[in-house]
Amino acid sequence: MSILSMQGVTKRFGDITAVDRLDMHVAPGEIFGFLGGNGAGKTTSLRMILDIIRPTEGRIAVLGEAPGQEHADRIGFLPEERGLYPSMKAIDTITYFGRLKGMDAATARAEGMALLERFDLAERATSPIADMSKGMAQKVQLATALVNRPDLLILDEPFSGLDPVNQQLLEAEIVRAARRGAAVVFSTHIMQHAERLCDRLLILRRGVKKFEGDLAAAQGLVPPTVRLTARADLAARPGIAAARILGRDGDWTRYEVDLSPDNDPGTLLETLTREGVLLRDFEARHAALHDIFVHLVGSEPQGEAA
Amino acid sequence: MTKILLVAAREFRHIASMRSFWVSMLLLPAALFIAPLIHDLLEDDEPTRIAIIDRDPGPAGEAIAARLAFEDRRDELAALSRYVRRYELEAADPAAPWAVHDRALTGADVAAYEDAGGLEAALERIDAVRPDDVRDFDPPSPDYALVEPPAGLAEADAAAIEARRDTIFDRATAAGPVPDDIVLIETDADGRPVIHLVSRDRPDATLLGIVREEAARALRTQALAERGVDPADSATIEALAPPIMISTPQPGGGARETHVIRSILPLALAYMLLMSLLLSGNWMVQGAVEERGSKLVESVIACVRPWQLMMGKLVGTTAVGLSMILVWVGCAIVAALMTKGIVADLLRPALDSIATPGAILAIVYFFVLGYVMLSTLFLAIGVLSDNMNEAQGFIMPMMMIILLPVMYMLQAIVQDAGGIGLQIMTWFPPVTPFAVLARLGAGIETWELVGTAILLAAFTALMLWLVGRLFQASLLKSGQKSGIGQLIDRFRIAQD
Numbered sequence: 001m002s003i004l005s006m007q008g009v010t011k012r013f014g015d016i017t018a019v020d021r022l023d024m025h026v027a028p029g030e031i032f033g034f035l036g037g038n039g040a041g042k043t044t045s046l047r048m049i050l051d052i053i054r055p056t057e058g059r060i061a062v063l064g065e066a067p068g069q070e071h072a073d074r075i076g077f078l079p080e081e082r083g084l085y086p087s088m089k090a091i092d093t094i095t096y097f098g099r100l101k102g103m104d105a106a107t108a109r110a111e112g113m114a115l116l117e118r119f120d121l122a123e124r125a126t127s128p129i130a131d132m133s134k135g136m137a138q139k140v141q142l143a144t145a146l147v148n149r150p151d152l153l154i155l156d157e158p159f160s161g162l163d164p165v166n167q168q169l170l171e172a173e174i175v176r177a178a179r180r181g182a183a184v185v186f187s188t189h190i191m192q193h194a195e196r197l198c199d200r201l202l203i204l205r206r207g208v209k210k211f212e213g214d215l216a217a218a219q220g221l222v223p224p225t226v227r228l229t230a231r232a233d234l235a236a237r238p239g240i241a242a243a244r245i246l247g248r249d250g251d252w253t254r255y256e257v258d259l260s261p262d263n264d265p266g267t268l269l270e271t272l273t274r275e276g277v278l279l280r281d282f283e284a285r286h287a288a289l290h291d292i293f294v295h296l297v298g299s300e301p302q303g304e305a306a
Numbered sequence: 307m308t309k310i311l312l313v314a315a316r317e318f319r320h321i322a323s324m325r326s327f328w329v330s331m332l333l334l335p336a337a338l339f340i341a342p343l344i345h346d347l348l349e350d351d352e353p354t355r356i357a358i359i360d361r362d363p364g365p366a367g368e369a370i371a372a373r374l375a376f377e378d379r380r381d382e383l384a385a386l387s388r389y390v391r392r393y394e395l396e397a398a399d400p401a402a403p404w405a406v407h408d409r410a411l412t413g414a415d416v417a418a419y420e421d422a423g424g425l426e427a428a429l430e431r432i433d434a435v436r437p438d439d440v441r442d443f444d445p446p447s448p449d450y451a452l453v454e455p456p457a458g459l460a461e462a463d464a465a466a467i468e469a470r471r472d473t474i475f476d477r478a479t480a481a482g483p484v485p486d487d488i489v490l491i492e493t494d495a496d497g498r499p500v501i502h503l504v505s506r507d508r509p510d511a512t513l514l515g516i517v518r519e520e521a522a523r524a525l526r527t528q529a530l531a532e533r534g535v536d537p538a539d540s541a542t543i544e545a546l547a548p549p550i551m552i553s554t555p556q557p558g559g560g561a562r563e564t565h566v567i568r569s570i571l572p573l574a575l576a577y578m579l580l581m582s583l584l585l586s587g588n589w590m591v592q593g594a595v596e597e598r599g600s601k602l603v604e605s606v607i608a609c610v611r612p613w614q615l616m617m618g619k620l621v622g623t624t625a626v627g628l629s630m631i632l633v634w635v636g637c638a639i640v641a642a643l644m645t646k647g648i649v650a651d652l653l654r655p656a657l658d659s660i661a662t663p664g665a666i667l668a669i670v671y672f673f674v675l676g677y678v679m680l681s682t683l684f685l686a687i688g689v690l691s692d693n694m695n696e697a698q699g700f701i702m703p704m705m706m707i708i709l710l711p712v713m714y715m716l717q718a719i720v721q722d723a724g725g726i727g728l729q730i731m732t733w734f735p736p737v738t739p740f741a742v743l744a745r746l747g748a749g750i751e752t753w754e755l756v757g758t759a760i761l762l763a764a765f766t767a768l769m770l771w772l773v774g775r776l777f778q779a780s781l782l783k784s785g786q787k788s789g790i791g792q793l794i795d796r797f798r799i800a801q802d
């Protein structure tokens with residue numbers, strides 16, 4: 001049961017292959033992260049889902065059908081490049097988009113007011129966009145995406161350019177939409193948000209999918225590290241690939257340990273205990289999404305060139 | 307369809323919220339309203355003031371004064387006669403000089419008119435038969451007024467007057483009315499009158515003619531008297547003139563005049579089409595450029611297909627243009643009703659000539675389709691340019707392509723110089739609507755009408771298709787150099 005799926009989707013612009021044989025699917029109620037550096041093909045993929053551009057090859061199913069603007073009434077979209085009609089009033093803008101998505105004027109306006117209320121912008125409802133601060137305009141644009149209570153919410157780099165307060169508000173809205181049962185697909189190159197929010201995620205490198213799955217599965221790709229403090233010398237023990245000394249306190253030494261591929265933190269603790277190695281603390285750390293990304297893509301998410 | 311209308315409504319509201327829209331829309335009616343005022347202001351209805359200093363015992367001085375008065379009377383009578391003829395009011399008094407239109411007015415006619423009580427009496431009779439919707443008679447302002455000579459000139463000779471020309475004609479310092487011309491009549495050594503005309507400006511030819519004629523007549527009469535001819539006889543002889551029978555077209559008739567009048571409404575429509583197109587085309591370009599510049603187009607085309615967005619823009623802009631024209635036409639009608647006179651006189655035959663179902667259909671068809679077609683061209687500009695500066699570079703040549711032929715066309719129609727040029731332009735799609743509207747009054751062959759209608763429809767469809775592709779391909783692009791290569795590139799991408 002997926003609300004969105006891609007099968008073998010490829011998009012070429014001339015010689016550039018922006019998206020290469022991509023398969024993916026998203027279920028209702030799921031928060032799905034599209035991760036990748038600049039030029040990885042995130043925007044291109046999202047635009048194909050919205051039928052703003054057409055794939056060169058492959059099949060896309062949105063809400064069980066081919067993509068198209070006739071699904072607009074069930075979709076919310078926040079593009080990467082933000083912008084609104086500067087002379088239009090905030091509430092009129094939201095109402096306009098609501099109506100483009102098939103709502104009647106009164107419902108769209110009421111829903112728009114409710115959103116502005118929630119975003120603490122109710123008293124600016126009749127201000128023209130041009131008179132608003134950038135942060136306010138961003139909230140209005142988010143409202144245009146949410147006004148029709150979409151079943152599929154698509155956000156392209158939604159966190160970029162937001163101040164911390166608005167980032168929090170956006171995270172709350174994403175969670176809220178998912179609780180309601182909507183599928184949320186967002187792209188980002190900032191891993192912290194994805195780590196906090198995503199039920200499942202997909203990592204793209206130059207149009208090619210490197211990973212799709214939940215966070216635990218991603219963490220499984222990179223062995224965890226262990227931090228421990230011991231008296232013994234841990235340098236040459238079986239099951240330990242490398243041990244870095246972080247500091248000393250009397251005869252205690254603090255280590256950061258990389259496990260060998262077949263090992264895991266539990267086994268290590270068991271071995272050490274059985275061998276009578278005295279430990280003052282033991283802490284297993286899962287790889288951060290950032291590290292997983294670097295591991296899979298081979299470069300920093302911000303720095304990847306097209 | 308609803309989406310197209312939604313986009314159109316937004317476009318309409320957007321343009322209607324711009325100050326430039328209101329200024330442009332009200333400019334034309336304001337001009338219509340102000341033009342007559344300025345015309346009145348500039349019109350010279352001040353009479354020419356003439357002072358006569360007569361030191362000759364002969365009749366020349368009186369004759370000139372009498373003739374000037376006669377001229378004004380005759381002008382008044384002629385105007386009244388034209389008025390009576392235009393509104394067919396001869397029944398008021400078929401024998402009156404103002405009810406006879408087939409010969410030049412003579413001194414006897416003016417005398418009869420005067421004897422019958424002049425203008426006041428004539429209007430009294432005319433009012434009795436005048437229908438309510440006929441405007442009042444507006445007598446012409448007199449051309450001449452006799453004034454007293456400036457003080458201190460009674461004894462001065464020509465040289466003395468000449469010496470004081472700076473002060474006598476100076477309106478700022480003079481006490482009484484300042485004459486425009488001073489006619490000084492003296493007697494020479496042979497006892498014959500000598501006339502000096504001292505003029506503030508160049509004297510007008512008519513005045514010069516009158517002075518010469520009357521002085522000569524006085525001399526002749528005097529000479530005849532010296533040779534023993536009775537002054538009464540000589541006056542009779544002087545007055546001998548063959549009656550001049552004249553035939554002029556009914557006001558509003560006449561070949562050329564009819565032709566122009568029949569063309570007035572279509573021409574006015576063509577002109578309004580042009581004006582409102584140039585304005586709304588500009589707004590359209592601006593809107594399209596802004597929409598792409600502010601990056602909001604992606605949100606819109608996530609909800610609306612590009613062709614729907616394009617059609618919405620076209621419908622919205624066309625609606626703006628047409629409502630502008632409706633306002634203008636409304637103003638014209640109000641003006642016509644208010645002035646009731648001349649405008650209505652022109653309007654009635656003008657309306658008659660195009661008030662057939664076929665003509666109305668043709669006007670509406672060419673007007674609306676022309677609007678859509680040219681708006682599409684403007685939209686193409688908006689789609690090809692990344693900013694307003696760049697767009698201006700396209701708008702100028704585009705305006706020239708439309709403006710020059712249309713200006714030539716309007717000129718040609720008014721001067722009744724149709725010909726082959728006009729015919730060719732009719733088949734050049736960008737100006738077809740103007741050409742057809744312009745030619746409608748003079749008459750245009752049915753086959754030509756149908757042919758150009760089909761051509762225009764085909765051209766409009768082609769433009770819509772081309773610009774539609776361009777629109778779709780260009781929506782998400784900006785910042786790239788525009789050029790032929792780029793254009794072809796966009797078409798290629800649009801094929802994907």
Ligand SMILES: Nc1ncnc2c1ncn2[C@@H]1O[C@H](COP(=O)(O)OP(=O)(O)O)[C@@H](O)[C@H]1O
Binds near residue numbers: 017
């Ligand atoms: N309209 C387009 N024409 C040509 N190339 C494009 C177009 N859109 C995207 N690309 C190329 O496709 C690749 C993927 O771009 P994009 O999907 O925008 O990446 P991301 O959103 O992940 O940063 C880039 O190399 C970009 O240059």
Ligand SMILES: [Mg+2]
Binds near residue numbers: 042044
């Ligand atoms: Mg992107």
